[in-house]
Amino acid sequence: xKKLLIITAILALPFTASASEFVGQLAPNFKLMSQNGxxxxxxxxxxxxLVLYFYPKNNTPGCxxxxxxxxxxxxxxxxxxxxxxxxxxxxNESHKGFSKQxxxxxxxxxxxxxSAAESYKVLGGFGPVQYTKRETxxxxxxxGIVYHFEKxxxxxxxxxxxxxxxxxxxxxx
Numbered sequence: 001x002k003k004l005l006i007i008t009a010i011l012a013l014p015f016t017a018s019a020s021e022f023v024g025q026l027a028p029n030f031k032l033m034s035q036n037g038x039x040x041x042x043x044x045x046x047x048x049x050l051v052l053y054f055y056p057k058n059n060t061p062g063c064x065x066x067x068x069x070x071x072x073x074x075x076x077x078x079x080x081x082x083x084x085x086x087x088x089x090x091x092n093e094s095h096k097g098f099s100k101q102x103x104x105x106x107x108x109x110x111x112x113x114x115s116a117a118e119s120y121k122v123l124g125g126f127g128p129v130q131y132t133k134r135e136t137x138x139x140x141x142x143x144g145i146v147y148h149f150e151k152x153x154x155x156x157x158x159x160x161x162x163x164x165x166x167x168x169x170x171x172x173x
Contacts, residue, residue: 021121022137022145027052028119032087032109035095040085040107042143049082049169050139051161053152054122054132058090058098062134062154067104069158074105081141082165087111088132138165140172 027050031041042050053070055063070077070084077084084106090098092110099108109116117123117132124133136157138147146168149161 022148027139027145030116033092034107035099051084053136054087056131058094066154073158
C-alpha cells in the first residue's frame with residue numbers, strides 16, 4: 001500500500017509542479033485588443049488585483065456560463081479592488097458581439113496571434129484546431145502571479161475565484 005501511495009505521489013508531481021510554475025513569477029506582459037477596440041496591456045491593470053481568465057470560445061455553453069457568472073459578480077470584484085479580464089483566440093468582432101449580447105462589463109481581449117496563450121502556456125488544440133485552455137491567473141497589484149487555476153468549473157468558477165482572492169488579500173495584505 002505504501003509503495004502505491006509513493007508511486008501515485010511521484011506520478012502526480014508533474015501536474016502539481018505545473019500549477020506552481022507561474023506562482024511567484026511576474027505575469028507575462030501582453031498587448032491585445034479589447035472588444036471596445038482599445039489595446040490593453042498588463043500595465044493597464046497595475047495597482048489592482050487582476051483575474052485573467054482564458055477561455056476556449058465565445059458563445060459556447062461553458063464559456064457563456066463562466067462569463068455570465070463573472071458579470072453577475074463583477075461589482076463584488078470591483079469592491080475588493082479586482083478587475084476581471086477574459087482572453088480567447090476569437091477575433092475582436094466576435095468579442096464585440098459576445099460582450100454586447102451578455103452585457104459584459106469587463107474587458108474581453110482578442111489573442112488572434114496566440115501570443116498571450118503561448119506566454120501563459122494555455123494554448124491547446126488538436127490538429128489545425130487551436131484554442132485557449134480554460135485556466136485563470138490571479139495577479140497581484142504589483143504584477144506578480146499569486147495563484148493559478150488549472151481546473152475550472154464554469155458554473156462555480158467566479159465563486160471560487162472570489163474566495164481565493166479574498167484569502168490572498170488577507171494573507172498578502
